[in-house]
Amino acid sequence: MSTLTEAPPPLAPAEPAPKPPRRRGRLTPYWLLLPGILWLVVFFALPLVYQASTSVQTGSLEQGYKVTWHFATYWDALTEYWPQFLRSVLYAAAATVLCLLLGYPLAYLIAFRAGRWRNLIMILVIAPFFTSFLIRTLAWKTILADNGPVVHALNSLHVLDLTSALGWTAGDRVLATPLAVVCGLTYNFLPFMILPLYTSLERIDGRLHEAAGDLYARPWTTFRKVTFPLSMPGVVSGTLLTFIPAAGDYVNAELLGSTDTRMIGNVIQTQFLRILDYPTAAALSFILMAAILAMVTIYIRRSGTEDLV
Amino acid sequence: MTTTDHSGDVRLTGIGKTYGSFTAVHPLDLTVPQGSFFALLGASGCGKTTTLRMIAGLEEPSCGTVHLGDQDVTHLPPYKRPVNTVFQSYALFPHLDIFENVAFGLRRRGVKSVKKQVEEMLELVQLGEQARKKPHQLSGGQQQRVAVARALINHPKVLLLDEPLGALDLKLRRQMQLELKRIQTEVGITFIHVTHDQEEAMTMADTVAVMNAGRVEQLGAPTDLYENPQTTFVANFLGTSNLIEAEVDTRNGDDVVLKAGGGKLVLPAARCSAPAAAGGKVLVGVRPEKIALTHADDAGAIPEGRNRLTGRIADASFIGVSTQYVIDSPVCDELAVYVQNVERDGRLVPGADVVLHWNPAHTFGLDAAQDIDAGVETVEEEAA
Amino acid sequence: MPVVTWLKRRLVVIAGLLTLAYLLLPNVIVTVFSFNKPKGRFNYQWQQFSTSAWKDPCGVAGMCGSLSVSLQIAVWATLGATLLGTMIAFALVRYRFRARGAINSLIFLPMAMPEVVMAASLLTLFLNMGAQLGFLTILIAHIMFCLSFVVTAVKARVMSMDPRLEEAARDLYAGPVQTFLRVTLPIAAPGIAAGALLSFALSFDDFIITNFNAGSTVTFPMFVWGSAQRGTPVQINVIGTAMFLVAVLFVLTSMVIGNRRNKKA
Numbered sequence: 039m040s041t042l043t044e045a046p047p048p049l050a051p052a053e054p055a056p057k058p059p060r061r062r063g064r065l066t067p068y069w070l071l072l073p074g075i076l077w078l079v080v081f082f083a084l085p086l087v088y089q090a091s092t093s094v095q096t097g098s099l100e101q102g103y104k105v106t107w108h109f110a111t112y113w114d115a116l117t118e119y120w121p122q123f124l125r126s127v128l129y130a131a132a133a134t135v136l137c138l139l140l141g142y143p144l145a146y147l148i149a150f151r152a153g154r155w156r157n158l159i160m161i162l163v164i165a166p167f168f169t170s171f172l173i174r175t176l177a178w179k180t181i182l183a184d185n186g187p188v189v190h191a192l193n194s195l196h197v198l199d200l201t202s203a204l205g206w207t208a209g210d211r212v213l214a215t216p217l218a219v220v221c222g223l224t225y226n227f228l229p230f231m232i233l234p235l236y237t238s239l240e241r242i243d244g245r246l247h248e249a250a251g252d253l254y255a256r257p258w259t260t261f262r263k264v265t266f267p268l269s270m271p272g273v274v275s276g277t278l279l280t281f282i283p284a285a286g287d288y289v290n291a292e293l294l295g296s297t298d299t300r301m302i303g304n305v306i307q308t309q310f311l312r313i314l315d316y317p318t319a320a321a322l323s324f325i326l327m328a329a330i331l332a333m334v335t336i337y338i339r340r341s342g343t344e345d346l347v
Numbered sequence: 348m349t350t351t352d353h354s355g356d357v358r359l360t361g362i363g364k365t366y367g368s369f370t371a372v373h374p375l376d377l378t379v380p381q382g383s384f385f386a387l388l389g390a391s392g393c394g395k396t397t398t399l400r401m402i403a404g405l406e407e408p409s410c411g412t413v414h415l416g417d418q419d420v421t422h423l424p425p426y427k428r429p430v431n432t433v434f435q436s437y438a439l440f441p442h443l444d445i446f447e448n449v450a451f452g453l454r455r456r457g458v459k460s461v462k463k464q465v466e467e468m469l470e471l472v473q474l475g476e477q478a479r480k481k482p483h484q485l486s487g488g489q490q491q492r493v494a495v496a497r498a499l500i501n502h503p504k505v506l507l508l509d510e511p512l513g514a515l516d517l518k519l520r521r522q523m524q525l526e527l528k529r530i531q532t533e534v535g536i537t538f539i540h541v542t543h544d545q546e547e548a549m550t551m552a553d554t555v556a557v558m559n560a561g562r563v564e565q566l567g568a569p570t571d572l573y574e575n576p577q578t579t580f581v582a583n584f585l586g587t588s589n590l591i592e593a594e595v596d597t598r599n600g601d602d603v604v605l606k607a608g609g610g611k612l613v614l615p616a617a618r619c620s621a622p623a624a625a626g627g628k629v630l631v632g633v634r635p636e637k638i639a640l641t642h643a644d645d646a647g648a649i650p651e652g653r654n655r656l657t658g659r660i661a662d663a664s665f666i667g668v669s670t671q672y673v674i675d676s677p678v679c680d681e682l683a684v685y686v687q688n689v690e691r692d693g694r695l696v697p698g699a700d701v702v703l704h705w706n707p708a709h710t711f712g713l714d715a716a717q718d719i720d721a722g723v724e725t726v727e728e729e730a731a
Numbered sequence: 732m733p734v735v736t737w738l739k740r741r742l743v744v745i746a747g748l749l750t751l752a753y754l755l756l757p758n759v760i761v762t763v764f765s766f767n768k769p770k771g772r773f774n775y776q777w778q779q780f781s782t783s784a785w786k787d788p789c790g791v792a793g794m795c796g797s798l799s800v801s802l803q804i805a806v807w808a809t810l811g812a813t814l815l816g817t818m819i820a821f822a823l824v825r826y827r828f829r830a831r832g833a834i835n836s837l838i839f840l841p842m843a844m845p846e847v848v849m850a851a852s853l854l855t856l857f858l859n860m861g862a863q864l865g866f867l868t869i870l871i872a873h874i875m876f877c878l879s880f881v882v883t884a885v886k887a888r889v890m891s892m893d894p895r896l897e898e899a900a901r902d903l904y905a906g907p908v909q910t911f912l913r914v915t916l917p918i919a920a921p922g923i924a925a926g927a928l929l930s931f932a933l934s935f936d937d938f939i940i941t942n943f944n945a946g947s948t949v950t951f952p953m954f955v956w957g958s959a960q961r962g963t964p965v966q967i968n969v970i971g972t973a974m975f976l977v978a979v980l981f982v983l984t985s986m987v988i989g990n991r992r993n994k995k996a
Binding site: 066067068070071073074075077078079081082083084085086088089092140141143144145146147148151157159161162163164165166167168169170171172173174175176177178179180181183225228229232278282283285286287288289293303306307310311316319320323324326327330331334 | 746751764825840845935963978
């Protein structure tokens with residue numbers, strides 16, 4: 039840690055020492071904010087404006103594009119790509135639920151049951167981050183390979199028959215199916231669920247469990263009535279941190295899926311980088327942003343934890 | 348003051364602080380003489396801490412000036428004032444060990460060889476062994492002593508203490524009160540101590556200023572404040588007072604004669620802080636421990652010349668050294684009376700008719716225009 | 732019955748460890764397959780033990796070059812984002828000023844935005860400006876999305892810091908600069924370090940935004956992405972394994988040092 043602590047250059051200019059103390063601090067906050075905020079305005083907010091403008095342009099690559107307020111692009115994009123939109127939301131929702139179900143026990147384990155192993159487990163949760171996520175995602179190709187042990191086991195247990203019937207897998211394969219994509223999404227965003235969950239669980243006073251037990255709550259009741267409600271901030275930020283990137287992801291669908299599992303991220307990427315249909319790509323991206331912001335806002339309102347920021 | 352050295356005097360002239368439309372401290376004048384132990388006493392939000400912070404330089408006064416001796420320090424930043432503070436909850440630097448915490452001020456002033464001084468200071472507060480520990484490894488009492496050492500090592504002209512004992516438990520607090528008093532006597536530095544605990548203020552300070560709602564209500568030695576409060580706030584905030592509404596009847600030499608209910612009460616004119624014109628209203632005060640109780644059957648045995656009231660015992664609680672009675676009287680409900688348990692009269696039980704009587708010299712008179720309950724609840728809240 | 736009770740007691744532990752296994756399984760595969768000698772271009776099936784890839788980690792054209800590009804971008808992005816983010820965090824915690832709400836939203840939004848949206852819109856901007864895509868555009872993008880994370884990490888730390896500590900420093904003859912260097916900065920350091928570490932990891936591993944704004948520059952994740960189409964060399968696994976080991980060692984050492992320092996005190 040210590041090497042990185044020294045990494046940022048000294049912040050002496052962050053707090054200049056103007057001589058007369060009473061003038062101090064009038065303009066300081068603005069100087070502190072200026073560079074960073076300018077950066078965000080120019081490279082985050084302004085691009086969104088450009089994108090909005092691109093989405094209502096018409097023209098072609100050769101002749102150039104002009105703003106013609108052609109809102110039909112939105113309608114065309116939606117009618118053509120609604121399956122990919124729907125798929126993105128469904129896959130992301132499934133991955134989020136799975137992350138919560140898988141992540142909660144691990145976060146609970148680290149917070150309350152790990153004892154002296156706590157730090158080691160924490161390291162093991164974070165360390166995979168340092169191996170490029172693309173390499174790790176490719177490893178799932180090996181794990182879920184058609185003639186690998188996982189598929190064999192699922193096959194002999196007739197699990198694949200069930201998932202095929204539900205449309206999650208196809209025949210004897212797991213790779214190139216929705217199940218593989220959701221599995222990859224879950225895997226990739228699991229740490230983003232575990233860390234906020236752990237943070238909020240760790241804050242809970244262990245004596246509350248004893249108090250609940252003392253007041254005749256069984257362990258499961260204690261969990262439902264005390265632990266889980268108190269961990270809600272972690273649940274909310276964990277689900278957001280999982281759902282948002284999962285809904286926009288195209289890496290898992292590309293590496294582990296097939297043409298039948300394309301998500302909206304894949305479409306935007308193709309339109310932008312291969313077909314070069316900028317208005318459609320911009321419209322799609324704008325719809326995705328609006329949809330996610332709307333969902334997030336409603337979700338935060340309803341879960342009653344607005345102090346996430 | 349007759350002291351020759353005035354360089355450690357703290358002189359506040361018309362100093363006040365407003366935040367927007369809220370006035371935290373009304374312009375006040377105050378002089379704390381060199382070498383004294385001065386307490387600012389009041390409930391939370393009364394402006395005592397703001398006053399202290401203005402002396403420290405951590406708060407810029409809205410008006411008025413602060414002088415240390417002859418030097419005007421009003422606009423000096425804290426790091427240029429020969430004043431040090433013991434902060435509430437200590438504010439020890441968590442990333443430095445005890446030694447470095449104590450050495451901090453010396454090092455900032457460019458003192459080269461700090462080792463000897465720091466070690467001596469740590470010995471003074473009995474923490475020589477703990478020099479290389481981090482603050483969080485010490486107990487509350489030890490942290491408190493580090494905070495004092497860290498401030499004192501700079502030999503400030505004035506040491507400011509902001510609720511320094513608030514975080515300690517009762518027993519430790521008593522011990523530290525005596526300890527601080529001892530240190531103050533030893534080093535002879537002016538101490539200004541902010542507290543909401545009236546007992547703490549009275550035990551430690553030579554002079555106490557009672558503050559309420561941004562003003563100094565009364566200033567004086569602890570005994571003066573207690574025996575002769577001049578406002579209802581002081582009467583109620585410092586200990587307990589019985590306050591009885593009365594009307595001025597006549598003036599009799601140095602005494603004022605008052606009518607309360609059907610009876611007469613006598614009050615030395617010198618102890619009346621309200622204008623005592625005939626027919627005017629006055630609040631008559633007397634401390635519970637000054638009152639004696641006599642059963643109504645023995646009323647004849649009470650000597651002449653004492654103030655008397657009749658009443659009936661509503662409640663009696665035995666607390667060891669004394670018994671505390673609550674007495675309903677026609678002139679006032681719920682009078683408090685504390686009787687030392689020397690010879691206990693078995694007839695003084697709830698329901699008994701009694702006569703309350705006390706030496707008129709212990710009576711004090713207050714302006715009846717004030718809120719009779721000022722300072723009452725605040726004491727309860729702070730104590731809880 | 733004792734078996735059932737035993738299981739019931741440890742249900743959470745067992746479920747948690749299973750999740751941990753799920754998280755670590757790909758790393759195990761990556762490590763094992765770094766010793767593979769695959770037939771054909773793809774390294775997805777176990778064939779034969781070999782250490783040839785470990786002996787020649789840069790034996791694939793372009794891979795180590797892309798690794799160096801990624802490291803450089805990550806270092807600069809970390810420096811930039813940490814500096815700018817720390818300044819914002821201090822301003823937000825320590826000062827009252829106008830447009831506070833708007834600034835908070837501007838910092839929150841990049842974290843609540845799917846990467847592909849930021850990637851696409853940033854590309855739109857660069858195309859409109861006629862900017863040359865490459866190292867610089869990647870760096871700009873990385874600083875942009877790391878910034879918010881640094882602000883969040885530093886803000887949390889500075890907010891939990893007792894403002895009286897700085898007052899105490901000023902009271903003890905430290906001027907504004909001294910106070911900042913001797914008290915504020917050391918106490919805020921863990922938050923700044925956390926933000927920097929996070930920035931480095933995010934930048935180094937970023938693919939989506941980089942892919943949109945890289946032009947012909949190839950970072951390590953882009954190299955991996957390309958090889959997923961063309962054929963995956965074993966050296967990729969070597970790098971992945973090495974990074975994992977370095978990260979674990981790094982954290983373990985810093986923990987041991989931290990422990991020793993605590994014990995000494």
